[in-house]
Amino acid sequence: xxxxxxxxxxxxxxxxxxxxxxxxxxxxxxxxxxxxxxxxxxxxxxxxxxxxxxxxxxxxxxxxxxxxxxxxxxxxxxxxxxxxxxxxxxxxxxxxxxxxxxxxxxxxxxxxxxxxxxxxxxxxxxxxxxxxxxxxxxxxxxxxxxxxxxxxxxxxxxxxxxxxxxxxxxxxxxxxxxxxxxxxxxxxxxxxxxxxxxxxxxxxxxxxxxxxxxxxxxxxxxxxxxxxxxxxxxxxxxxxxxxxxxxxxxxxxxxxxxxxxxxxxxxxxxxxxxxxxxxxxxxxxxxxxxxxxxxxxxxxxxxxxxxxxxxxxxxxxxxxxxxxxxxxxxxxxxxxxxxxxxxxxxxxxxxxxxxxxxxxxxxxxxxxxxxxxxxxxxxxxxxxxxxxxxxxxxxxxxxxxxxxxxxxxxxxxxxxxxxxxxxxxxxxxxxxxxxxxxxxxxxxxxxxxxxxxxxxxxxxxxxxxxxxxxxxxxxxxxxxxxxxxxxxxxxxxxxxxxxxxxxxxxxxxxxxxxxxxxxxxxxxxxxxxxxxxxxxxxxxxxxxxxxxxxxxxxxxxxxxxxxxxxxxxxxxxxxxxxxxxxxxxxxxxxxxxxxxxxxxxxx
DNA sequence: GCCGTTTTCGGCCCGACTGTTTTCAGTCG
Numbered sequence: 324x325x326x327x328x329x330x331x332x333x334x335x336x337x338x339x340x341x342x343x344x345x346x347x348x349x350x351x352x353x354x355x356x357x358x359x360x361x362x363x364x365x366x367x368x369x370x371x372x373x374x375x376x377x378x379x380x381x382x383x384x385x386x387x388x389x390x391x392x393x394x395x396x397x398x399x400x401x402x403x404x405x406x407x408x409x410x411x412x413x414x415x416x417x418x419x420x421x422x423x424x425x426x427x428x429x430x431x432x433x434x435x436x437x438x439x440x441x442x443x444x445x446x447x448x449x450x451x452x453x454x455x456x457x458x459x460x461x462x463x464x465x466x467x468x469x470x471x472x473x474x475x476x477x478x479x480x481x482x483x484x485x486x487x488x489x490x491x492x493x494x495x496x497x498x499x500x501x502x503x504x505x506x507x508x509x510x511x512x513x514x515x516x517x518x519x520x521x522x523x524x525x526x527x528x529x530x531x532x533x534x535x536x537x538x539x540x541x542x543x544x545x546x547x548x549x550x551x552x553x554x555x556x557x558x559x560x561x562x563x564x565x566x567x568x569x570x571x572x573x574x575x576x577x578x579x580x581x582x583x584x585x586x587x588x589x590x591x592x593x594x595x596x597x598x599x600x601x602x603x604x605x606x607x608x609x610x611x612x613x614x615x616x617x618x619x620x621x622x623x624x625x626x627x628x629x630x631x632x633x634x635x636x637x638x639x640x641x642x643x644x645x646x647x648x649x650x651x652x653x654x655x656x657x658x659x660x661x662x663x664x665x666x667x668x669x670x671x672x673x674x675x676x677x678x679x680x681x682x683x684x685x686x687x688x689x690x691x692x693x694x695x696x697x698x699x700x701x702x703x704x705x706x707x708x709x710x711x712x713x714x715x716x717x718x719x720x721x722x723x724x725x726x727x728x729x730x731x732x733x734x735x736x737x738x739x740x741x742x743x744x745x746x747x748x749x750x751x752x753x754x755x756x757x758x759x760x761x762x763x764x765x766x767x768x769x770x771x772x773x774x775x776x777x778x779x780x781x782x783x784x785x786x787x788x789x790x791x792x793x794x795x796x797x798x799x800x801x802x803x804x805x806x807x808x809x810x811x812x813x814x815x816x817x818x819x820x821x822x823x824x825x826x827x828x829x830x831x832x833x834x835x836x837x838x839x840x841x842x843x844x845x846x847x848x849x850x851x852x853x854x855x856x857x858x859x860x861x862x863x864x865x866x867x868x869x870x871x872x873x874x875x876x877x878x879x880x881x882x883x884x885x886x887x888x889x890x891x892x893x894x895x896x897x898x899x900x901x902x903x904x905x906x907x908x909x910x911x912x913x914x915x916x917x918x919x920x921x922x923x924x925x926x
Numbered sequence: 927g928c929c930g931t932t933t934t935c936g937g938c939c940c941g942a943c944t945g946t947t948t949t950c951a952g953t954c955g
Contacts, residue, residue: 347938351927354938385928423944425953458952462945510955523955559943591940596955603939614940 325367329395330356332404333388338415339407342430354383357597361650363866366392414440422470423463431456445471476572480518482824484854484891486573487512490522493551493575497526500547502540504529505585509592513644515894517824517857521574523592527582538562541579548577584616586629591615597649598642605637605653613637640674645897650862677897682909683889687716687761688786688817688849688877693738694719695728697882700738700758701745706883708756713912717742718761718786718877723773732778735762739781757912759783763817768792770806772813779812784919786849786877788817789830797831804832808840814919815875816841818851818858826855834863838870845922847907850876850899852892853885864899873922875907 337352358381359366369377370393378389391401411433417440418429424444432438435456436447444467447453453464494506503526507513510523528540545565549557556568563579580588591599591614606613611620617627618636626636634641640656655674686707691700698706700717707715717738720727730738742760749756761784765773772779772787779785787807795803807813819837820829841848848867851858856879859867867874876892878885896906903909907918 348927350938354928383928387927419953423953427952458946460946466945592955594955599955600939607939612940616941 330359341426587627598647685714716759723765770803784814786815801833861898
């Protein structure tokens with residue numbers, strides 16, 4: 324998306340300006356970049372429709388920024404950035420990714436040692452050249468080397484799916500000590516971002532007895548925390564906090580907090596930074612002050628024990644952590660409250676009631692041993708019953724994907740017989756549980772499906788997805804997928820943008836056209852819950868919802884343990900503001916089945 | 927450079943920590 328490209332350049336300009344003395348100008352670029360990222364519409368379209376004045380309506384975009392956006396749309400470049408680059412030809416983005424290094428240090432490193440990138444920096448540090456620079460020292464030099472090592476090892480961020488199970492393990496271990504009253508994860512992991520930098524865990528201890536008892540409890544928790552298995556480094560250990568690095572390569576901070584501040588601390592450490600900045604401004608406008616110690620009027624603390632009372636005191640709806648990205652949630656949370664006294668306002672839309680973690684009643688994208696996987700259909704069904712599902716759908720790959728043992732028409736018929744048999748048996752035993760037969764058919768480069776329509780029509784539903792030839796030009800790929808959407812037998816499009824996190828970008832496709840076609844035909848878009856996919860992403864989910872396109876959260880499990888991926892898909896749906904009405908596998912079996920049967924004909 | 931229910935000029939979120947200093951700038955979250 325072009326908005327992100329421009330935002331990236333604005334960030335770079337911001338950082339480069341910070342090496343000069345004009346700090347407010349730098350902040351303006353940062354704010355403008357943030358605004359661009361928060362937009363749901365492509366600025367290219369805004370400009371086409373409303374010209375430069377349309378751009379100036381975007382928050383934090385004024386005359387100068389609007390001109391630069393137009394410049395980028397027309398020339399693909401922004402001269403201001405070229406000018407700054409010429410002044411200091413360094414890879415600033417790379418250098419400030421080193422922890423402890425910011426724009427000012429980049430400037431000094433370039434001035435004195437002509438350091439332009441990470442390789443130069445590492446060489447200079449290893450040669451001991453940095454310690455003698457003014458305002459630098461031996462310690463700084465060592466820290467730089469350590470940070471570079473960390474950067475190399477972790478290659479940036481971790482997937483939510485890699486890190487969340489580990490965090491739960493830690494939290495469970497901490498709970499066993501029985502000295503903590505509350506334990507919560509905070510930071511990007513609580514917001515369930517798809518990738519995570521580091522982890523914050525906040526706890527309180529029992530304060531009702533004497534202070535010495537509380538302190539002893541805190542000490543015990545911290546001691547236990549730093550002695551967890553897999554700890555490779557400990558620092559910042561004090562009476563209320565400690566930090567560890569685990570052998571997996573990520574850092575975890577533990578903080579012990581007083582009960583009366585716990586809500587404000589949790590709010591503060593959960594972020595996002597952008598969300599918090601706006602919140603503090605709102606507090607200020609109401610004559611209040613918000614920080615991690617509480618919400619204050621003058622010196623008087625008026626909220627802080629829990630998050631709900633803080634949002635309430637700011638005259639806002641409570642905002643779920645997954646929504647706290649400053650992508651419109653604050654305005655909406657405020658708007659509803661303002662509308663309440665005066666219901667003659669057209670509609671108090673307010674924040675949506677996003678889906679909950681126990682709202683899912685079934686999983687419609689599961690692969691069985693027919694695809695060479697480990698688990699039989701019966702084993703998968705038993706696992707699903709244990710989870711508490713009302714239904715599942717077996718959706719094995721079809722014949723084009725030979726590497727996955729894709730099924731042909733005949734094998735699908737054999738599988739149908741087995742599913743019918745199991746269904747009968749389950750019902751005879753009194754289970755209210757159904758197995759549907761679907762398939763995950765392959766969308767060929769010309770948009771056709773690799774299984775005959777006649778065979779598809781005998782299935783309960785059909786998922787179709789792109790599995791090869793993903794490097795097509797945008798128009799061709801869009802056409803390819805739309806042709807599949809228009810196939811009356813296709814009900815669901817799996818992993819609609821094809822990305823694999825940390826490995827592969829999404830393919831080029833016009834998502835607006837996809838939405839139009841799915842809306843017209845009643846086709847459902849999948850939110851694939853595999854932690855490497857999480858496809859659709861949050862902003863596409865929000866767009867689909869606004870369009871009135873229905874979605875389904877599927878795990879794409881290839882063995883029964885992977886049914887547990889569902890929670891990542893739910894997080895993603897929550898981050899995309901999805902409600903129960905938007906997600907068909909939140910619906911009871913009959914309603915969902917009827918929708919699958921009718922949606923194509925009804926549309 | 928942006929913005930405006932005290933402003934078209936004068937403000938821009940807040941606090942902790944670190945390493946360098948000898949009172950504080952830079953970085954982080």
